[in-house]
Structures are given as C-alpha cells and as structure tokens.
Amino acid sequence: MNVHHLELFYYVARHGGISAAARQIPYGIQQPAISAQIIQLEDVLGITLFHRRPFQLTSEGELLYEHIKPFFGNLAELELKLRGGRDERLRIAAPEVVQRDYLPELLARVRRREPRFHFTLTHGRQHEIEALLLSQDIDLGLALMADKAVAGVTTRELLTLPMVMLVPEKSKIQSADEVLERDRIDVPLITLGTTEALSRVFQAELRNRDIDWLPALELGGLDLIASYVAQGFGIGLSLEVPRPLAIAGVRELPLSGFPPIGFHALWCGRLSAVAESFIGEATNLVSGKR
Numbered sequence: 707m708n709v710h711h712l713e714l715f716y717y718v719a720r721h722g723g724i725s726a727a728a729r730q731i732p733y734g735i736q737q738p739a740i741s742a743q744i745i746q747l748e749d750v751l752g753i754t755l756f757h758r759r760p761f762q763l764t765s766e767g768e769l770l771y772e773h774i775k776p777f778f779g780n781l782a783e784l785e786l787k788l789r790g791g792r793d794e795r796l797r798i799a800a801p802e803v804v805q806r807d808y809l810p811e812l813l814a815r816v817r818r819r820e821p822r823f824h825f826t827l828t829h830g831r832q833h834e835i836e837a838l839l840l841s842q843d844i845d846l847g848l849a850l851m852a853d854k855a856v857a858g859v860t861t862r863e864l865l866t867l868p869m870v871m872l873v874p875e876k877s878k879i880q881s882a883d884e885v886l887e888r889d890r891i892d893v894p895l896i897t898l899g900t901t902e903a904l905s906r907v908f909q910a911e912l913r914n915r916d917i918d919w920l921p922a923l924e925l926g927g928l929d930l931i932a933s934y935v936a937q938g939f940g941i942g943l944s945l946e947v948p949r950p951l952a953i954a955g956v957r958e959l960p961l962s963g964f965p966p967i968g969f970h971a972l973w974c975g976r977l978s979a980v981a982e983s984f985i986g987e988a989t990n991l992v993s994g995k996r
Contacts, residue, residue, distance in 0.1 A: 707747065707750060708743075708747065708750075710743070710884050711743050711744065711746060711747040711750075712742050712747070712770075712774050712778075713743060713778055714727070714731070714735075714740050714747075714823050715744055715747055715755060715767075715770065715771070716771065716774050716775065716778040716779075717730060717731050717740075718740065718744060718756070719755075719756070719763055719771040719775075720771075720775075720779075721843070721871040723758075724735055724741050724744070724758075727740060727831075728740055729828050730828070730843055732797075742932070745874050751766075751783055753766045753801055754766070754767075755770065757834075764848050768841070778947045780936075784962050786972065787827050792867070793978050794823050794824065795823075795825065795826075795980070796821045796823070796825045796826075796845050796846055796978075796980055796981060796984060797822055797825070797826045797828075797843070797844040797845045797846070798825055798826070798827050798828070798831065798844065798845070798847070798848070798984075799827070799828045799829065799830040799834070799835045799838050799844045799846075799847045799848075800827070800829070800835075800847065800848040800849065801829065801830065801831045801849060801850070801902065802829065802926050802927070803850070803898055803902065803904075803926070803927055803928060804848050804849065804850070805827070805829070805902070806926065806927040806929075807927055807928055807929065807947075808848070808869055808988075808991065808992070809848075810987045812984075812987060812988055812991050813819060813825065813853075815987040815990070815991065816983060816984050816987050818961065818979075819983055819987065820980055820983055823980060823983075828844065829940050830844075830847065830849075830850045830854060831849060831901060831902070831903070832847075832850075832852065832853060832855075832881075832972075833853070833856075834919065835847030835849055835972055836855060836856050836859050836972065838970060839858075839859055839972060839973060839974045840856070840858055840859065840974060844975070845923060845973065845978070845981060846971060846972070846973050846981050846985075847971070847973070848969075848970070848971055848972075848988065849903070849969075849970060849972060849974040850867075850902070850903040850920060850967050850968070850969055850970075851967070851968050851969075851970045852903035852906045852967070854909050855970075855972065858932070858974055859972055859973070859974055860972070860973055860974065861971065861972050862967070862970060862971045862985065863968045863991075864967075864969050864970060864971060864985070864988055864989050864992050864993075865968075865969045865992040865993060866966045866967070866968055867945040867946060867966055867967050867968075867969055868945070868946045868948060868960065868961070868964075868966045869904065869907070869908060869943065869944070869945060869946075869961040869964045869965075869966065869967065870943075870944050870945065870946045870958040870960055870961055871885065871942070871943065871958070871959040871961055872931065872932055872935045872941065872943070872944050872956045872957070872958060872959075873935065873941055873942075873956065873957055873959060874898075874935060874936060874938055874955060874957075874959050875936070875954075875955045875956055877957070879941075879959070880928070880959075880960070881959055882959045882960065882961050883888060883962070885941060886915070886917060886919075888909075891917070891918075891919045893940055893941050894922035894923060894926035894939060894940030894941070895919050895920065895921045895922055895923075895933065895940060895941060895942075895943065896921070896922065896923040896925065896930075896934050896935060896939060896940045896941065896942040896943065897921040897923070897924060897943040898924065898926070898927075898931070898943075899924045899926075899927065900921065900924065903967055904943065904944075904945060904967055905921065905943070907964075907965055907967060908961075908964065911963075911964050911965065913986065921943075922940060923939065923940060928945060928947070929945070931944055932944065932956050935956050936955035936956050942956070943960070945967060946958060946960075946991075957963035969992060971985045971988060
C-alpha cells in the first residue's frame with residue numbers, strides 16, 4: 707500500500723468525505739486528485755473503503771481507519787516534540803473579504819516576528835468558523851461578526867468598524883440621509899454578498915426603518931465595491947477602515963444610527979504562543995499601527 711494514499715484516506719475518513727478532506731489537508735491538493743488516489747488505493751486492496759453519497763465507511767474502511775488513525779492522528783504531537791515543544795503552526799479560517807483585504811499583510815507581519823511560522827488557510831464565515839473550531843479542525847478564525855458566538859467559542863474584538871456609504875467623488879449627494887429618505891431608492895446598491903455580516907446588519911437596519919433597498923451588485927471585497935462606485939455603477943456599502951481605500955474617485959458618507967460591525971478573532975480553549983502573536987499583529991494592523 708502507498709503511504710500517501712493511506713494518509714489521504716485518513717483525512718477523508720476523519721472529515722467525512724473527499725471535499726471536506728480537501729479543505730483540511732495541510733498542503734495543496736485538489737479534490738479530483740484525492741479522489742483518483744483513493745480509487746487507486748481501493749483498486750490495490752480490491753475493496754470499497756466508503757460509500758460516497760451519503761458518506762459512510764464500509765466495514766473494511768472502518769478497520770483500515772482504526773489501524774492508521776493512531777499514526778496519522780499523532781503526527782502533530784510528534785512534530786511538536788521534535789520542535790522542542792513550541793508549535794509555530796496555525797490553522798486559520800476567514801471569509802473572502804478578510805482573506806483579500808487583511809490577511810496577506812497580516813501573515814507577512816507574523817512571519818517577520820516568527821520566522822518559522824507556517825499556516826494553513828480555509829474559507830469560512832462566522833458560523834462556519836465556529837463549527838470548525840468546535841470540531842478542532844482549525845486553531846483560529848477571523849471574522850466580521852453579526853451574531854453572538856456559540857457556546858464554547860471565545861472571541862476577542864480587534865476593532866469596531868462603522869458602516870459608511872460610498873458615492874462617486876463628483877456626486878452631488880452630501881449625506882447618506884439624502885438617499886435613505888427618498889420615497890423610492892432607484893440607485894443601484896453595491897455590497898458584499900448577502901450572507902456577509904456587513905450586508906446582513908445593513909439590511910436588518912433598513913427593515914427597522916421600513917426602507918427597501920436590495921443589492922444590485924454583490925462583490926467579493928471592499929476595494930472592488932469602491933472601484934465599481936468610482937466607475938459610476940451605483941452607491942456602495944462599506945466600512946470605515948483605519949487604512950484609506952486604495953481607490954480614488956469615491957467619498958465616504960457616515961451611516962448615522964447604523965450599528966457598527968465588530969472584527970473579531972475566534973478560538974476554543976487556550977491560545978498558543980504563536981496564536982497570541984498572530985492576534986497581537988492583527989490588532990496592530992487593523993488599528994493602523996506598524
């Protein structure tokens with residue numbers, strides 16, 4: 707049997723399927739490659755290791771998983787001992803907007819402070835991150851939070867970010883109320899996706915005010931929203947971030963009375979030294995410190 711194939715099977719069995727395994731394996735490998743190599747393992751053994759839909763290990767798969775689990779499951783602990791007791795790895799989850807707008811610089815800062823720092827990164831919004839933390843599949847999450855954390859998950863607010871409206875620099879609109887007080891808002895609204903915390907909180911406040919204004923364009927980052935506003939495609943919903951947006955041609959209008967959005971770190975249990983270092987650098991970054 708190929709040891710690499712056994713490792714892939716371990717992740718598939720542990721996480722309950724090939725797609726879930728692809729998100730958790732601590733090195734880059736795509737779902738089709740995992741599937742192909744698992745099929746090779748099954749061909750070598752002449753058995754089916756698990757049913758695909760819905761996922762369920764066969765009796766032979768259960769036997770193999772129980773045999774290899776102690777080895778692959780304890781590799782992280784062995785690596786920690788070999789490193790002298792200091793774990794400099796982090797398994798991180800964050801939504802697209804955080805990955806795009808904050809993580810590259812943040813990870814570079816942590817690497818400068820901790821030269822041996824290395825990480826894995828997966829996508830997730832608040833509730834997905836909480837589930838990954840509770841299942842011990844990640845160590846740390848970063849998210850804009852619209853809801854209270856579930857039991858067992860600790861959070862630390864890194865920054866409170868007020869919501870703002872973005873208009874083209876040459877627009878005659880001078881305040882957000884000029885738009886919100888219209889009987890019918892016919893200007894396209896440009897936002898993040900409707901499941902993102904920023905969009906959800908904004909729409910909830912609009913409902914409280916009996917205002918109907920649904921998004922016309924849903925984009926993947928705050929810089930993208932600003933860029934589309936600058937090109938005259940509509941009015942944008944964004945956050946007042948410490949670092950100014952890198953897009954010229956837009957103005958920010960405060961959204962008075964709208965609740966701010968908290969940017970939080972999330973984790974379970976006790977933070978490792980490298981996680982504390984990471985959160986420290988995250989705090990510095992979002993507050994504009996060097």
